[in-house]
Amino acid sequence: MGMSYNFSMSYEGKAKIMKDGPSEGTMIMYFKDDVTAGNGKKKAVIEGKGKINKAITLKLLKLVEENAIPTHLIEDIDDRSILVKKLKIFPLEVVVRNKATGSIVRRLGLEKGLEFERPLFEIFYKNDDLHDPLICQEHAFMLELIYPDDLLIVRNRALRANEILKEYFTSIGFDLIDIKFEFGVDEEENIYLADEISPDTMRLWAKGTTESFDKDVFREDKADLLSTYLEVAKRMGLKIEGF
Ligand SMILES: Nc1ncnc2c1ncn2[C@@H]1O[C@H](COP(=O)(O)OP(=O)(O)O)[C@@H](O)[C@H]1O
Ligand SMILES: [Mg+2]
Numbered sequence: 001m002g003m004s005y006n007f008s009m010s011y012e013g014k015a016k017i018m019k020d021g022p023s024e025g026t027m028i029m030y031f032k033d034d035v036t037a038g039n040g041k042k043k044a045v046i047e048g049k050g051k052i053n054k055a056i057t058l059k060l061l062k063l064v065e066e067n068a069i070p071t072h073l074i075e076d077i078d079d080r081s082i083l084v085k086k087l088k089i090f091p092l093e094v095v096v097r098n099k100a101t102g103s104i105v106r107r108l109g110l111e112k113g114l115e116f117e118r119p120l121f122e123i124f125y126k127n128d129d130l131h132d133p134l135i136c137q138e139h140a141f142m143l144e145l146i147y148p149d150d151l152l153i154v155r156n157r158a159l160r161a162n163e164i165l166k167e168y169f170t171s172i173g174f175d176l177i178d179i180k181f182e183f184g185v186d187e188e189e190n191i192y193l194a195d196e197i198s199p200d201t202m203r204l205w206a207k208g209t210t211e212s213f214d215k216d217v218f219r220e221d222k223a224d225l226l227s228t229y230l231e232v233a234k235r236m237g238l239k240i241e242g243f
Contacts, residue, residue: 003144005088027086037219039131050080052229053198055238060197067164069157072194087184087194090146093124096162097178119162121155153191154183172235177203199229
């Protein structure tokens with residue numbers, strides 16, 4: 001049938017800028033200091049946030065890659081940029097949840113902090129105009145966002161990446177509550193884990209508590225974003241220049 005995936009273009013998003021890289025099939029992912037929440041309704045510029053998220057993303061992409069999950073990472077560039085494979089990104093936000101918080105608590109009336117027996121896999125349609133709605137797999141196929149076979153692969157890899165990251169964060173004193181992934185394909189339709197992995201895209205609670213070390217501190221005005229993200233970086237053994 002007529003379905004095919006499309007390559008992303010140079011593009012300025014809410015948190016990053018994607019530019020064509022030095023060679024064919026590559027892109028530079030530049031991390032901005034902008035932070036947004038609630039579909040862009042709440043906004044701020046927090047000096048240094050880009051550097052921190054870049055360093056965290058680089059380390060976590062390497063970690064999952066070492067554990068046999070192919071990622072878009074090619075190499076480090078500078079304190080705000082990494083070189084990645086240019087992909088056609090599935091217009092899906094893939095979420096894995098270990099404990100209930102945020103939208104699932106509101107939608108299903110669950111108790112915040114409820115631990116799922118098995119991690120939950122959810123897909124959201126990446127569409128700002130529609131506010132990234134939760135969708136069923138059937139909707140994704142009807143809208144031709146992804147092939148069924150590719151979604152199976154994405155699901156397996158997202159669950160595996162969640163396991164790897166959960167174990168890692170446990171080892172440095174955090175509970176990984178939930179995480180958002182994006183995946184895409186290259187020219188040969190090989191699937192890679194893409195985008196960033198940072199406190200903007202996951203929820204971390206101090207081990208055994210509900211104290212947030214992620215973007216919820218900004219969403220809910222609970223704490224200072226910069227010092228929160230710096231604490232995550234510090235526990236990850238990262239040194240951020242200038243801090
Ligand atoms: N390897 C990649 N190739 C092409 N596009 C990518 C890649 N990794 C991430 N992207 C896309 O680049 C954009 C990153 O910028 P971001 O600020 O997060 O945008 P948005 O505001 O759309 O979330 C996202 O749309 C993401 O899907
Ligand atoms: Mg994004």
